[in-house]
Amino acid sequence: MRYGTTDVLTGVNFTARPGEVVALLGPNGAGKTTTIEILEGFRMRSAGEVTVLATDPAHGNENWRARLGVVLQSWRDHGPWKVRELLAHLGDYYLPYSSGRITRPWPVDELIEVVGLTEHADKKIMKLSGGQRRRLDVAIGIVGRPELLFLDEPTAGFDPEARREFHDLVHRLADEQTTILLTTHDLDEAEKLADRILILAGGRIIANGSADELARQLATETEIRWTVDGQRFVHSTVDATGYVRELFRKHDERVADLEVRRGSLEDVYMTLVRQFEAGEHDAAVRDFTEVAR
Template structure:
């Protein structure tokens, strides 16, 4: 079943997450001071930032589990602080970890949890997800009859993902979703998330420390530093807009040299013009997403210190 709502050609999908001037203060310290961003239906957003930047706090406010100090937040048109059961049924959460009864078997747990979502089915969205289809989607078919306490860490993490998806959410919050996954499981989970966004118009907000995951999975990347969003765009846009300098290495006059530059192509031309045939072992290392991310975090932290 394809649950993607009909949309007029050229029409922008509706805004699902709308955050403006979000602030969170603990005592005299502002963890979040001016977090502002939007997400549309079917978008996958990755929220990056160093430890302590406020990623989890931001997500918990949007989930309705933490009261903000100031600012505006809307999820599916509702203030999360006021969201009731029907609103919560439209959202899904995959936590880093959670405790449950190890005696449950995989399929019976998902069927049991799914029963809570059945009253909130709509003509547009069938709830809950069929447990066997969901088990297959997260790669646990062979484990459907096993007790949870017998699952390996990686298989247990797949079950965590299934628990977050069981209500067929319109908005899905993922907190470090592929921790403990092997490369194959990680790739399968990425495919599942992209399918949710493409076929079911699920909006996804994930926190991750894995830059490669953010690059592969997200339509947009948000970088949180110094209590605010310091960058918002695709990986390619961030690289163009906030690129860290390239590194150029070469040999001339019997010595090895290294320099950083914003335009490695022009710099290399200058080297050829200056050294001619004496130039050797020219190597250019272009800035990666990791370099750009590190530069953005440093800039955000410098601006925070300067306040």
């Protein structure tokens, strides 16, 4: 994608499989929103090939769009409508289409229950709290049981209980073979939800893998905690296996309460982005690729 003489996306390559949850992470200005809008067909790319549900989004018709679900960071306000009325009205737009798959909109009451709005089903939208409106945004996005769902910061404004319920919903949709592309700044959420994580920086994908794969392959520091004769010790190292072996060689059975904590997704993310910003990205990617092999 190019704006004037500036490339904001270049060489972004990935595939998402049916039922896979893919998280797209990156700092502000990395190109996440532009990538998503190209995939949704809302923005035309400058070059390259894109296929979404066997269709080029630039030429996607109404039948194709009926197979997508989109949850934006904010939704147009339908204040005077009641929750049940709006979802029933939107569900009526989904009809059988030519691909042979019959759209099956969620039964309204079931959908309302799934997103946790049962007690508010007959309440006007203008009376909902911020978190309740966010649940409604999600309900609008999945009302047509999409094959592919785009979620842009979906749990913004959710309390911990609502967040946990939403995570259960994402897993349920994935079990039904819905492909989900998620953008979030909540790295803990990405680690919990995503089968695969893409880290975007400077318009390029600089990492692609599960949270565990990224942590292992990037060799971020691992924190080791243990006690010897009741005294507590903590040490960080990139060679956890070697360090633990040496620990037992020196202290043998005196080592107790051993904990090994591999670098988190946040550690991996911050390391990659800092390397990229420091101009060390190409070397980091070469090292990452060699370890992956």
